[in-house]
Amino acid sequence: xxxxxxxxxxxxxxxxxxxxxxxxxxxxxxxxxxxxxxxxxxxxxxxxxxxxxxxxxxxxxxxxxxxxxxxxxxxxxxxxxxxxxxxxxxxxxxxxxxxxxxxxxxxxxxxxxxxxxxxx
Numbered sequence: 001x002x003x004x005x006x007x008x009x010x011x012x013x014x015x016x017x018x019x020x021x022x023x024x025x026x027x028x029x030x031x032x033x034x035x036x037x038x039x040x041x042x043x044x045x046x047x048x049x050x051x052x053x054x055x056x057x058x059x060x061x062x063x064x065x066x067x068x069x070x071x072x073x074x075x076x077x078x079x080x081x082x083x084x085x086x087x088x089x090x091x092x093x094x095x096x097x098x099x100x101x102x103x104x105x106x107x108x109x110x111x112x113x114x115x116x117x118x119x120x
Contacts, residue, residue, distance in 0.1 A: 003070055003077060007077070007099075007105070008070055010104075010105050011070065011077065011079050011095075011097050011105050012067050012079065014033050014097070014104075014105050014106065014107060015033075015067075015079060015081060015095050015107065016065070017029065017033055018030050018033035018034075018107060019059065019062060019065060021033070022049070022052065022059070022060045022061065023061065027045035027046055027048070027049040028045045030045065030048070030049055030052070031044075031045035031048045031049070033106060033107055034048060034106060034107050034108075035098045035100075035106035035107060035108040036100075036106070037098075037108065038106075038107065038108065038109070056093075056110065056112065057085060057086075058083045058084075058085035058089070058091045058093070058112065059083065059093055059110060059112070061085075061086060062083040062084060062085060063084045063085060063086055063088070064082075064083065064084035065081060065082075065083055066081065066082040066083075067079065067080075067081055068080040068081060068082055068092075071094070073094065073096060074096065076096045076097060076098060076108060077096075077097045078094050078095065078096050078097065079094070079095045079097060080092055080093070080094050080095075081093045081094075081095060082115075089114065089115075090114075090115040090116075091112050091113065091114055091115060092112070092113045092115055093110055093111070093112055093113075094110065094111045094112075094113070095107055095109070095110050096108045096109040096110070096111075
């Protein structure tokens, strides 16, 4: 899937805004970057953030964030992001992105793949 640079930038911005919101304990801002289906699934910003904190600590409080390639997964653009967690473990997050009718991009899911590498 060939994607315009403006869309690539918009996708990186949405993910970056959500990570920044987690770091600032801004549940509403973090939740606002999630696609409607995710919002419906969790019902509230607090429920969503509690799940991310428990299940995705490297996304909730990364030490480092590096944006990589955009792929296509399940017919959706998928932004790969290399994260370093607080313990120095490298994890690749694959964010499934969904474009809304308004043209905005929202996060429709996130899969984590441990890289098996740790900072010395």
